[in-house]
Amino acid sequence: MGFLDGKCLFCEISAGRIPADIVYGDDDVFVIRDIAPQAPVHLLVIPREHVESAAHVRKPEVWSKVMDCAVQTACRMGIDPGGYRLVVNCGAQAGQTIPHLHIHLLAGRSFRWPPG
Template sequence: MERDCVFCKIINGEIKGDVVYENEDIIAIRDIAPQAPYHYLIIPKVHIPTSQDVKDPSLWGNLMSAVNVVAERMGLADLGYRVVVNCGSQACQSIFHLHIHLLSGRRFGWPPG
């Protein structure tokens, strides 16, 4: 845990998050600044600063399984959704604790960004 990390504080119960899913290793919350009508963050409970810092590739499988569960529970599986991982400040990562954005509820453009 990082003392100044907002996601670590949510995971540890120091800050309230709107939790939509949780298991032993992952928590999913509603984004407080949504970029789509449905915007969730899927976050590993272990503090990993960026996607570049992932050492155990099984973490990606666990995160994507959580994305699927959240999409299903929130009624987005049939609607369609976008999954985004930002890595580093140039890619607009603003919280340096790995997280996946799950966005849905509007039409997205291509290419992104």
């Protein structure tokens, strides 16, 4: 899952070849609504540069850009006062289904600890 004819789904969305509900984008990062939301607000914050997973990040600025975008998106959407959860799955066993780094921004309900 995550590759279409050998092409990365998120790279294809970034390039505009596959439609998505994009809520923000700049030269480095874009944010889309998850197609299978797990909370009332479920966004994906994605670097435009293809990085397979958190384990493959070699440039610290990638983390800086996606994390800053996640926090700024929560602020812009007015969800930061109530709280939100940021989730990064790394690898298939952790639940990563698209092999391209992305952060889940979840909000709009209470979350349990520990996560499942």
